[in-house]
Structure formats: structure tokens, C-alpha cells
Amino acid sequence: AQSVTQPDIHITVSEGASLELRCNYSYGATPYLFWYVQSPGQGLQLLLKYFSGDTLVQGIKGFEAEFKRSQSSFNLRKPSVHWSDAAEYFCAGTGGFKTIFGAGTRLFVKA
């Protein structure tokens, strides 16, 4: 069965520290992969996406993600976290019209 897994329910990092959010996928073929961010009570904003080509993908707000086929992973990174990055982050994959989301990782940023 197709699935997207985010192993960390929540992560706390200090402002200015680096960040990595993990995402693993299970699909018959390589899916199209996305990272979304959701602030409390809001919809989802697309951070970045991977379809093919360069495995290091740049997104908005200084985020990047690296696709690793051998590890079935698509981890999100940011070199220096800002307090405004505190939110819930969702990894998602699609093999067609249906997008499957992970359960999300809530990011807390401490001063």
C-alpha cells in the first residue's frame, strides 16, 4: 500500500539552529513529492516539490529538501530556523490524482 511516513510527531529547535524534518515514502514507483506548511487554523502552503531531475530541491522561505531514492526519503532542511517557522509540516506524495499525506511534524522554536 502507498504511504508517507513522518517519524517525528514534534521537534523543538532553538532559533538560529539548523533543522531537518524526516519523511519516508512507500510507493510502487517514485511518486511526486511535496512539503507543505500549515499554521494554526490555516490551510496548507506549498514549500517545495520534487518531480524529477536534480535531487536537491529549493523552496520558499529558505527551505530545501533532498530526494534519496535508496532510502525512500525526502527530508526537509533549513540551515537557520526563525521563530516564524513554528508550524506543522506535512510531507505528501502522489502517484496520480490522489495525494497521500504524512501525519505531520509540529515544529516548536525556542528563543
Add this chain to the structure above:
Amino acid sequence: DTGVSQDPRHKITKRGQNVTFRCDPISEHNRLYWYRQTLGQGPEFLTYFQNEAQLEKSRLLSDRFSAERPKGSFSTLEIQRTEQGDSAMYLCASSATTRGAQETQYFGPGTRLLVL
């Protein structure tokens, strides 16, 4: 801003009542999706339209749920005889299909439903 819009943003209703939500997609997008998101979970796919045709429905969409997209533009999601378990955020997304290009779904702000 011509993003996806949803109305209402919040809805409180009593168990057994019917509710209807509206989604207006990005104007040039031909695909429209509904998702449900419960607390602490990621969005779960409910249904999908290409233009006015409803092409897929999740088993999560019981007989009490119905969605329409009559002219291939806006869509409505109706829940009849609401139950407390229907309390959730209902998200709408839209995308465009272009030959040779892969679609990205853009989400609206959601409608948060609370069934008392």
C-alpha cells in the same frame, strides 16, 4: 489574490443538522479536490473532480456526504444528518493539468466544522 477560497471558514452545528460548504478554486484550474483533516493528522482524500465530473470517491465519503461541481467551477460539499465524528477541517484544493506538466495542488484555508 486569486487563490482557492472556502466558505464558511467556521461552522458550528447540532448533531443531525445538514451543512453545506463551498469551494471556489483558482479560476483556470480544472481539477478540484476535497480533503478532511482531523486533529493531529494529515489531510485525508475524500473526492476529486475533473471539470464537472466526479471521478473518484474515497470510502471515507459515506452516503451522508455528497459533493457537486455543477459547472466545473465552484464546488459544494454537503453533509447530511451530521454526527460528532464529522467534526474536522474540510480542505479544498485545485490544480491544473497541462500536457507534459505535473500538477501541484493548491489549498484553500479550510472550513472548520464542529458538531455539537
